[in-house]
Amino acid sequence: MMKRKSLRCSVILTLLFVLVCTGASSAAEKPKIGVLIFDYANNYVSYIRNSINQVGGDSAEILMVDAQNDQARQVEQVDTVISRGVDALAVNAVSPEAAPTIIEKARAADLPIVFFNRSPSKEDMLSYEKCWYVGTTPYDSGRLSSEMAMAAFKADPKYDKNRDGVLQYLIIKGTPGHPDAEARTLAVQETFEKAGFKAELLDVQTGNFRTADAKDVMDAWIGKFGDKIEMVLANNDAMLLGCVESLKGEGYLTPGKPCGLIGINALPEVLPMIEDGTVLGSILSDAYSEGKNIFTMCFNSATGKDVLTGVNGQLDDMKAIRVPYIPIDKGNIPTAQEVYRYALGQ
């Protein structure tokens, strides 16, 4: 009797031991990654969030938090996720000026950190060995949108409405001072100049990256320039949507009243407009590749691998991986749909 009881005890103990060991080893295999997002309400960043979860959900424990556009809250969240034992941090800073504070916290805990979407300064990036950045080169999106404009103007005579061989165009700019707004607006003009392309900039106005503001600007432009307008280049698609609304309301975007429209982002809601010819095209920011790189670099650094294992591209002089933009027009809409299929988790 005693013997059987002790046997049963030892079986139970062995089972417990196995369970504890299995639990411990699987926890050790799955790194914990803290992902700090500046604002869940931001559309583009939500595609990056989905991509991180899609790519990493099975191989890591992901602790994702929303700073609701509040930098003080985000700094507290850094402390919270560190206290929960994360092995790496991915940070979409509310404000790039907070980067030194966040880097010091990561350094104190000896944690690798991958910033994304909002870039810290080069000086901050180089201040900590285990710090990297994933983003884009904003200038390129402006350059690619003006290359698309030049190609369309040369290919289709309907855009040169006054037949003077010069493109009369408008730029609807994002929020003044925002690095994307400044770089994209400058790139459009410089690309035309460098190519020796004849273009006349009728006006630049800000639409603050917002649809409603852009519609008001476009309404005023139609009143002022009317049929002189041959193309509108928008710093983002949200503003492009405002321009579409305004132009349609005034009877434009019909065979008799064409107007070339080019955006940046290639948002899902703009793709049908590219398909039916309302919009010439847009420059896709590849949220899926950004999310994939962010997760992969966190995972690699948390598990002692080379940080770039499985990552396309090279680090630049501020330890950043730049994901290339992809111009989307009628000919390659499935490329954008594929990016969103992954980014939306469909």
Ligand code: CA
């Ligand atoms: Ca013209």
